[in-house]
Structure formats: C-alpha cells, structure tokens
Amino acid sequence: MNAAIFLDRDGVLIADRGYVYHRAEVVLLDGVAAQLKVLKRRGYLLIVITNQSGIGRGYYGHSDVFAVHRVLQALLAPAGVQLDAFYYCPHVAADACACRKPAPQLLLQAIRDFQIDAARSYFVGDKDSDLECARRGAVQGVSAPLANLLALL
Numbered sequence: 001m002n003a004a005i006f007l008d009r010d011g012v013l014i015a016d017r018g019y020v021y022h023r024a025e026v027v028l029l030d031g032v033a034a035q036l037k038v039l040k041r042r043g044y045l046l047i048v049i050t051n052q053s054g055i056g057r058g059y060y061g062h063s064d065v066f067a068v069h070r071v072l073q074a075l076l077a078p079a080g081v082q083l084d085a086f087y088y089c090p091h092v093a094a095d096a097c098a099c100r101k102p103a104p105q106l107l108l109q110a111i112r113d114f115q116i117d118a119a120r121s122y123f124v125g126d127k128d129s130d131l132e133c134a135r136r137g138a139v140q141g142v143s144a145p146l147a148n149l150l151a152l153l
C-alpha cells in the first residue's frame with residue numbers, strides 16, 4: 001500500500017488567480033518545489049485533486065487544463081520533482097456532479113488507482129471544501145500552506 005499527499009492546486013501549489021488557464025498565469029508558490037521534493041523523498045505519491053469549473057463555465061477547455069499541468073511540471077522539474085497524477089472536476093456546482101469537491105469521488109478514485117492507504121495519507125487544501133473532501137475520504141486534512149504539512153510529519 002502506498003501513502004500519498006493529495007494536493008489542491010490553486011492556492012496550494014500555484015497562486016490562485018481565479019480560473020488559471022494561461023501558462024503565464026502559472027506561478028509556483030514560494031517553497032513549493034523544495035517542499036514537494038522532501039515529501040517525495042519520504043516516499044509519498046503526490047496527487048493533485050482540483051475543481052476546474054472554468055471548463056463548465058466555458059472560460060477554457062480540457063486542453064487548457066492539461067497545458068497548465070504541463071507548465072506546472074516544467075516549473076517543478078529543475079527541483080527534480082514531479083507530480084504523480086492530476087484529477088480534476090470540470091463541472092459547475094449547478095451540475096450537481098459526483099466529482100466536484102467536497103464530494104470525495106476523485107479522491108476515492110485516486111486511492112483505488114494507486115492502492116493508497118488513506119490512513120497514512122494527507123490532503124492539503126486552502127478551502128473548507130478541500131478539508132471536507134479529505135474528511136469524506138478518510139484522509140487527514142491539512143490547511144495550506146504546504147509548510148503546515150511538513151511541520152506535522
């Protein structure tokens with residue numbers, strides 16, 4: 001069984017500028033690359049779980065989300081760390097989908113996909129919906145910044 005750090009994206013890994021979809025808007029938060037590297041070295045999988053309602057609102061498309069994730073990986077590469085997987089919900093709240101946080105579907109799917117031990121895993125988020133998602137997935141929630149998690153381990 002693996003252990004994982006589940007990570008909200010905007011406001012945890014990169015600056016939350018509201019519906020980030022252009023590569024120039026992808027700005028790593030201070031210290032994130034080094035912190036992720038420490039977590040990776042400790043054996044954790046690093047998995048992003050993000051709500052991207054900008055797709056449902058028509059602001060951008062799936063390919064824009066993939067592009068942002070490629071930029072994010074490129075920004076982390078010099079530190080010698082990469083994220084292991086990205087899961088995102090493309091819906092708006094009114095869609096009443098099963099995957100939008102705080103619903104735990106994406107978290108539970110990742111737990112299955114990577115054979116993760118939830119009890120040894122953490123979810124770092126900057127919103128109540130992240131912490132609620134963590135609770136519903138039986139993963140320990142930690143409020144951003146990411147440094148709070150490192151202080152805990």
Ligand SMILES: [Mg+2]
Pocket residue numbers: 008009010011012016125126127
């Ligand atoms: Mg966030």
Ligand SMILES: [Zn+2]
Pocket residue numbers: 089090091097098099100
């Ligand atoms: Zn959804």
